[in-house]
Amino acid sequence: MTRHPNDVPLITLYDVPSPSSTPQTWLPNIWRVRLVLNFKRLRYRTEWVEFPDIEQKLTSIGAPPSGVRPDGRPIFTLPVLVDHVRNPHAPVKISHADKIAEYLESAYPARSIFPEGSRALQFIFVHHIERTFARPLLTLMVPISHQQLPPRSQSHFPVSGGDGAAAPAVRSPATWADVKGQFDFLASMLDKNAADGDGVVVMGRELSYADFVLCAMLLWIEKLSPNDVWQQVRMWNEGRWWRLWDRCGQYMEVC
Amino acid sequence: MTRHPNDVPLITLYDVPSPSSTPQTWLPNIWRVRLVLNFKRLRYRTEWVEFPDIEQKLTSIGAPPSGVRPDGRPIFTLPVLVDHVRNPHAPVKISHADKIAEYLESAYPARSIFPEGSRALQFIFVHHIERTFARPLLTLMVPISHQQLPPRSQSHFPVSGGDGAAAPAVRSPATWADVKGQFDFLASMLDKNAADGDGVVVMGRELSYADFVLCAMLLWIEKLSPNDVWQQVRMWNEGRWWRLWDRCGQYMEVC
Numbered sequence: 001m002t003r004h005p006n007d008v009p010l011i012t013l014y015d016v017p018s019p020s021s022t023p024q025t026w027l028p029n030i031w032r033v034r035l036v037l038n039f040k041r042l043r044y045r046t047e048w049v050e051f052p053d054i055e056q057k058l059t060s061i062g063a064p065p066s067g068v069r070p071d072g073r074p075i076f077t078l079p080v081l082v083d084h085v086r087n088p089h090a091p092v093k094i095s096h097a098d099k100i101a102e103y104l105e106s107a108y109p110a111r112s113i114f115p116e117g118s119r120a121l122q123f124i125f126v127h128h129i130e131r132t133f134a135r136p137l138l139t140l141m142v143p144i145s146h147q148q149l150p151p152r153s154q155s156h157f158p159v160s161g162g163d164g165a166a167a168p169a170v171r172s173p174a175t176w177a178d179v180k181g182q183f184d185f186l187a188s189m190l191d192k193n194a195a196d197g198d199g200v201v202v203m204g205r206e207l208s209y210a211d212f213v214l215c216a217m218l219l220w221i222e223k224l225s226p227n228d229v230w231q232q233v234r235m236w237n238e239g240r241w242w243r244l245w246d247r248c249g250q251y252m253e254v255c
Numbered sequence: 256m257t258r259h260p261n262d263v264p265l266i267t268l269y270d271v272p273s274p275s276s277t278p279q280t281w282l283p284n285i286w287r288v289r290l291v292l293n294f295k296r297l298r299y300r301t302e303w304v305e306f307p308d309i310e311q312k313l314t315s316i317g318a319p320p321s322g323v324r325p326d327g328r329p330i331f332t333l334p335v336l337v338d339h340v341r342n343p344h345a346p347v348k349i350s351h352a353d354k355i356a357e358y359l360e361s362a363y364p365a366r367s368i369f370p371e372g373s374r375a376l377q378f379i380f381v382h383h384i385e386r387t388f389a390r391p392l393l394t395l396m397v398p399i400s401h402q403q404l405p406p407r408s409q410s411h412f413p414v415s416g417g418d419g420a421a422a423p424a425v426r427s428p429a430t431w432a433d434v435k436g437q438f439d440f441l442a443s444m445l446d447k448n449a450a451d452g453d454g455v456v457v458m459g460r461e462l463s464y465a466d467f468v469l470c471a472m473l474l475w476i477e478k479l480s481p482n483d484v485w486q487q488v489r490m491w492n493e494g495r496w497w498r499l500w501d502r503c504g505q506y507m508e509v510c
Contacts, residue, residue, distance in 0.1 A: 102447075119447040124383050127444070128337030132386075155399070192357075192374040204372030249491035 013037065014080040014167065016051060016057070018223065025254055026145065026223045029097040031080045031216035032209075038099050038206065039250035040111045045255055051156035054078060055058070058095075066095040083107065085217035101209055113209040125202065125210045133186060134217060136178035145224050180236060186214075187237035197232060200243045207247065215248040262278075266299035268292065269313070271306060272277045273403065273478065280509055281400065285334045285351040286471035291356050293506035294462065298508055306404070308354045309333060313350075318463065321350040330355050335483035338362065348431040354466055368464040380457065381467045388441060389472060391433035435491060441469075444494035456500045462502065470503040 013033060018072030020023040025046075037044050047068040051055045058065075058076040072170060078135030081100045086107065094100050105114050146157050160239035162187055190202060201211050218241055222230045261358045268288060273279040280289055280301070292299050298377050313320075313331040320329030334356045338347040341362065349355045360369050369377060445457060452459030456466050473496055478484045489497035 069302070096263045100327065106450075116459075117370070117373070117448065118376065120445045120457055120459075121373065121380055123444050123447055123467065125376055125379050126381050128383060189378050190375045192378055193372065195361075196371045196374070202375055204374075206372075210376065 001172050004094040005085055006152040010083070011037070011042055012084075013044050013046050014049055014054075014063075014078050014081045014082075016054075016078055024223060026176040026220060027078070028044045028216040030052065030219040031219045032097040032212050033079045033081065033100050034254065035148045035215060035248060035251045035254075036113055036209065038253050039212070040104060040108050042104070043255075049062075049078065055155075061093065064095050065073060098123070101212075105209075113207075113212070115203060115206070115208060118203060118208065122202075122208060122210045126213050129213055129217065133182045135183060136175055137217065137221075139175050140172070140219055141224065145220075148224060176185075179233075183236050183241070187240055190240070192207065200240070200247055211244060211248060212251075215244055218245050219252070256368055265338070265340045266292070267337045267339075268299050269304055269318075269333050270301050271309075271333055272303040278477060281475060282474040283471040286474045287352040287467050288334045288336060288355050288359075290467040290470060290503060290506045291359055291368055291464065291507065292510075293508050294368065294467070294497075295359060295363050295467060297359070297363060298510075304333065304406040309411075316348065317350075318348045320349050322427070331424060335395050353378070354502050356467075359463075368462075368467070370461070373458065373463065375465060377457075377465045382466050384472065385470055388437045391430055391437060392472065392476075395427070395434065396475055396479065399481075403479060416421075434488075438488070438491050438496070442495055445495070455495070455502050466499060466503060467506075470499055473500050474507070 013026050013030070015030045015034075016027055018026045020229060025031060055076040055162055061080075062080065063076070063080045067075040067079045069075055069117070076096065079100060080093065080095050080098055081103070083094075083103075086092060092103065092107075094103050101113065105112065148152060149157055191199075193199070193202075193204045201207055202214070203210065218234070221233055222245070225233075262270055268285070269282050270285045273281045280286060282302075310331045313335055316337065317336075318331070318335045318337070321332045322330040324330055332350065334352055335348065335350050336358070338349075338358075341347060347358065347362075349358050356368065360367065367421060401409060404412055446454075448454070448457075448459045456462055457469070458465065473489070476488055477500070480488075489500060
């Protein structure tokens with residue numbers, strides 16, 4: 001049977017599967033893109049690539065590197081998005097979650113993720129999430145993630161020291177207190193919107209990219225941490241994070 | 256002659272004078288408030304208080320402390336704003352620039368400095384300016400500021416070590432390179448608004464609190480650094496900072 005043209009996926013998102021039997025997205029930078037794709041109601045399919053195969057795969061499809069090592073060699077990481085919609089013969093290929101988000105907003109402006117005039121502030125927010133908010137969380141979540149990968153992938157996953165030695169921190173009360181401190185600070189900032197919003201989303205009433213970046217961190221905790229950890233985190237700050245997760249819930253489909 | 260009631264200033268801003276013969280505002284946290292007052296076209300007067308007199312002055316007028324020392328003693332700093340408009344017999348007294356800005360927006364919402372839904376993102380921006388952007392700049396500007404104070408005030412100005420020992424850094428190329436790096440990063444973030452704005456202000460088209468916070472840093476450099484320093488800084492990033500300074504120019508009146 002010939003596939004109907006409408007069945008042809010026009011956007012492909014490259015993602016790393018979790019080790020569970022059902023491929024499950026778990027990397028926060030890829031969740032960012034998936035939430036945006038679903039929010040914008042774009043038709044796409046996921047191509048799953050194990051960590052050790054990423055460089056070869058991306059090289060073979062001609063995807064751009066996401067960065068350059070000090071010695072000049074290219075760095076290939078996911079997410080990568082390939083879009084055949086605009087020109088099936090010369091598809092757009094983009095690396096890096098933020099660049100993909102900006103591309104999607106530009107190519108598919110309906111259901112905007114960057115309300116007018118907010119883009120600079122949203123990217124300062126993303127910078128804060130990555131450089132400050134996520135710092136103690138990474139100490140906990142990177143080893144947790146590493147432990148759950150298949151052996152072949154473990155050596156390709158960026159854990160400091162490469163041996164998962166930081167794993168004992170998983171239950172460290174001091175580090176969780178640091179994580180809680182970052183959530184508390186963020187809640188104090190988001191609370192400033194209480195007068196003109198629903199008290200849940202970053203820009204007051206409508207979901208925007210900043211929410212997806214934040215929810216992607218929550219999803220990382222939810223998908224990979226011990227179950228009781230997520231039960232606790234989601235109730236911090238009067239359940240604010242659970243409400244955000246719930247608000248984004250309809251955009252968590254994995255196509 | 257009896258003063259006409261309209262001559263009675265209804266809002267008082269407490270500020271620290273520069274050592275020049277004309278009292279001149281120079282502290283960036285106080286410029287923030289002054290820019291907001293002028294932008295909102297509010298009638299106010301400045302009461303000048305030298306550093307060594309701040310605590311006594313604020314205690315005498317019953318202003319709240321801006322913080323608490325580890326040993327529990329209160330910290331009194333400027334700016335402080337006293338507003339007799341709402342209730343002449345029980346004036347509102349507020350310490351700390353951000354709290355004053357939020358109060359002014361709430362009490363005088365005309366000519367908004369926080370477009371709806373932007374408050375949380377703007378305060379994350381302020382956090383970035385204070386904790387990251389300003390860090391290398393403080394290394395240079397605090398000693399420059401200290402050197403220009405009258406001797407009586409110098410011991411009350413918060414220079415590390417209290418002796419202005421960091422002064423040789425004023426012309427340090429390495430530190431200025433760090434400052435330039437922070438300006439470059441901020442420019443790269445603000446450039447993201449190019450598609451929906453004039454390429455000058457943080458939120459695209461209209462001035463907001465974030466611009467005043469940033470412009471206050473520029474004013475600190477302009478007012479107190481060697482003249483050629485400001486000439487250079489304002490031209491960085493294709494003159495972006497000069498254009499922002501110019502855009503805020505009409506709100507720099509010192510009443």
